[in-house]
Amino acid sequence: MRTSKAQQAQTRRRLIETAVRLMSERGYDATTLKDVAREAGVGDATVYNYFASKERLLTGYFELVIDDALVQWRATPELGQFSLQEKLQCLVDAVLERLRPDRPFVALARDLLTRAPLTVLGADLPGKAVMQRELERLLDEAEAAAQIAPCSFKAALGGLWIDYLFGVIAFWLQDESPHEGETTELVDLSLELLVMVLHAGLLNRVLALGGFLLRAQMGRWMRRGPALIDLLRGVRAAVGPA
Structure with a gap:
């Protein structure tokens, strides 16, 4: 099922907010994109559709x-x-x-x-x-x-x-x-x-x-x-x- 633009924007925001929290707690180097994805409830592969790095x-x-x-x-x-x-x-x-x-x-x-x-x-x-x-x-x-x-x-x-x-x-x-x-x-x-x-x-x-x-x-x-x-x-x- 295709996600709407509103859903994509919501997921993007959730990923960013999760990254802010994790990187503030753990540091940049100790936080991976997979960490952010899992904490935000997003698939490991899906996160790369939003952020390549x-x-x-x-x-x-x-x-x-x-x-x-x-x-x-x-x-x-x-x-x-x-x-x-x-x-x-x-x-x-x-x-x-x-x-x-x-x-x-x-x-x-x-x-x-x-x-x-x-x-x-x-x-x-x-x-x-x-x-x-x-x-x-x-x-x-x-x-x-x-x-x-x-x-x-x-x-x-x-x-x-x-x-x-x-x-x-x-x-x-x-x-x-x-x-x-x-x-x-x-x-x-x-x-x-x-x-x-x-x-x-x-x-x-x-x-x-x-x-x-x-x-x-x-x-x-x-x-x-x-x-x-x-x-x-x-x-x-x-x-x-x-």
Whole structure:
């Protein structure tokens, strides 16, 4: 009997949730796909129809997180009345809220994925396509509402959005400040700066440089500390209104 798409999605979620629990308890190396399948009540061979490897299961986790976060974010009351910056802040908050219960596993998965730079920095970064479409849509709406200047680089900026999110996640994992205050300030400052640049119409001149710097500095985002926040404060002061 063929399983429906809903059943397949339910099985996929069950496998991911089981893997999170087992890997958090036993460690990545001590957990096999067969362990995950048996614990989740799925056939040993069937699990490979969903995940060809443990690495693919890790990326599947982040894809599920992003899908769940988007559902939660879209259900935010009066989201349509928010400014572009508020919408983006709310979206980042939804992603972090979804990750928070699994923080030890997220750290484990991040460390493992960073050993595969083509996954972390390439086109296959988990959730890239769906987040790119979402950001492009938000930019279209903001442009139509005259919140930002006309922008011809929405697709490129959308492609950088998932890099930004994973940078925030890496920073958050190292954040030991009270109530994750440094992460909150990082997000607020960086998104405020982004919207200021978009509103001023500067994006066409700085996008290429900004994209290069974002990827080049990903390692620094993985370390907690005030340096990055101080940098953002300085840039905001430099480009902000007098």
